[in-house]
Amino acid sequence: MAINLKGIISPYNALKQAGKKPHTVQYPFEKKEAAERYRGFHYNDLEECIGCGTCATICQNEAIDMIFIEGIETTNGDSGLRPRVDNGRCCWCALCVDSCPTGSLSLTKEYLHVSEDPDSFLLIPGLDNPEGKEKISWISNGNSLLDYQRVPMPELEGKERVKSFAEVVLGYSEEQARAEAARCVGCGICTDNCPVHMHIPEYINAIARGDDEMAVKIIYDNNPLGETCGKVCTRRCEEICAVSKRGEPIAIRWLKRYATEKAKNKDILKEIVNPVILPPNGHSVGIIGAGPGGLTVAYYLALRGFDVTIYEAKDHAGGMIMYGIPKYRLPLDSIEKQIEYMKSIGVKILFNTKVGKDISFNELKQKHEAIYIGIGFEVPYKLGIKGEDAEGSIQAINFLRAINSEKHVEIGNKVVVVGGGNVAIDAARVSRRLGAEVTILYRRRVEDMPADWEEIEGAEDEGVVIHPQAIPLEIITDENNKVKAIKYANAEMIPDPKGGRPRPKIIEGDEHIIEVTSVIAAIGQEADYSFLPDEVINAIEIKRGRIVVNEYQQTKLPWLFAGGDIANRRADAISAIADGYRAVQGIEKLLLNEDIKNGGRLN
């Protein structure tokens, strides 16, 4: 009988499985590791999160609430809110993670939760599960739903630009503007950093929805110079844009420019904004200086039925936006359109009327119940070095004023600009357009320059040479007292032990001389208060060249308000507009509210 060998050996085949891991559940219970990209409970990096609430908005199950958490405050750039997830509703689609601008929100591998207490399914990611940080499985890198690239702004080429004063920035087309506006998550974090708190998410949303006219109307609600800001604003809003945490911020300024440029002339603008103008209320307000602050006060007071008159020393309104900002950034017809619109709603401007010369301050005081001063900083600082009074040594602000008034200024073909602010860059770029070779000398490093980075890049594109860490020592003159050369020393940066920004220190002996035909100083300005009578000067408080005001821009004299460069340290148009807007509320309260006690003090 043959032995069925196979029948005997086969059962032993099973032995080859002995060394393998069983597929059945291990006992004692061993938790299996979830897959690499498993989508379990949320984790939120509470430090990274800025509380923009995009997760709560995008959630299709309404599972996410934004709530206050102890220890996290509402600050500039952070709403102070953090998400809380109702895991009874969450379906782990991860839309919230994929649309988180900061990338703080993620999903973890953790998915087991058994409890009889329904409230335990409400989880504050990051706070309730700090250990989740170690188990992150789903992050939005690579699959983010947000667009982190800005729609590039079409511009003239550097070589083309220096040939004329034509506007450099060409503006978005409709398609580009819609695409850029669609990048916005609409959180409104930005509005806090805007001095006047413009309704940014609202007008961007209007543009995204295709309603440009509504966008203009929203912009003019608290900024009467929307087009100016659309072109030259220092855009602090973009600094804290939620999208900027990981990408390029929304081009808020360019979108504002796009919308406001839709109104081609003052009549169209008036039709779109269609402001409510209250009947005259019999009160009269005088404004000194037709700069952005003064114009803002005039515009909103005129709408509210006040009789307003602006006294302007020069023959054009706009102040620094007219005489300081070069025309390739802000063309004349754009300013004129905005001023004409203001006149059309009842703002009166007396040109060539310098208070203190053509009309006395006391006369003004008798004519008006309240006065707003917005004279700006018109007197330039001097370098304080030898040879400064020579022919060919000029101050940037005087230079820009002359160029903007279409006067001829002889600067020759080799110019050195001293300074690193926007005024210095403006002076340098204007000099390039007049055909000169331009070098900027700046005390600190390029990254310390207060000027806008786009302006610095623009200047470099146009061929301006920036020489950082260079301190001017002397202007060398020839026998006719004309500028011949400038002597400067290189500096090294000394870290500030108190933690401030590093300070430049001259390197002894490292001195150089550049031959130049003119030197333009742009190291700051101050105000000229000589038109104010002594009793007013004594009654108000002036600290370091600036008038001290309260939250309504009111000085120590109840009827006197001040704003703009003379009252804030930010030195830009939007801050002056914000001051003006606050002053409007102050003046309205002062003149219309009978109950103001305290001798008219608004506190």
Next chain:
Amino acid sequence: MNKNLYNENQTIEEIKNTFHTAEIKLQRESRIIVKLRSDLIPPFLSYAKNYLAFNHLAHFSCVDWIEDNEFELVYLLYSYEKNIVVIAKTRISRDKAEFVTIKHLWRQAETYEREIHEMFGINFTGNDRLNEFILEDWDDIPPMRRDFNTIQFAKDNFYTRPGREDAQDVRETITKKSGEKIPDFAKEFSVRNLK
């Protein structure tokens, strides 16, 4: 890395020669996208199955292009022989959401079509089993259509647990801090427009 794309290029060539209007793109190795006019879809699928050896219907799905007022039908065919996926795409009008069935080519298409019918509301002529599938007693617009308001549906149908009343509005929180006053005519635009 230089990959040998002989099979892919061969397949593209063959499709091109037969369907002149097809828009063909080699997306990556073993993945070809073919965009076709809707009336060419049945002949194309039949051709791919019978002549090019794409005998497996791996997936059949739909995309709602609401901006273009169109639905896109996406067929994924796989060839075991060539190890290639061909993705056939076509667009049909959203106003007339109707297409022909392909269940005579692959039986399982019947179920895919039932699902697409229920989720997107597309009617497949020739498929007689387009009855209720996963959704029970559904009387709203098909839920995968992009104009279906999912958030509203969640609001209407799911119970909100107590203890969530302390939720804050982000925009309001910021305006409270800054003192910004949003005028009434702009409030409508405070509603976020996330796509």
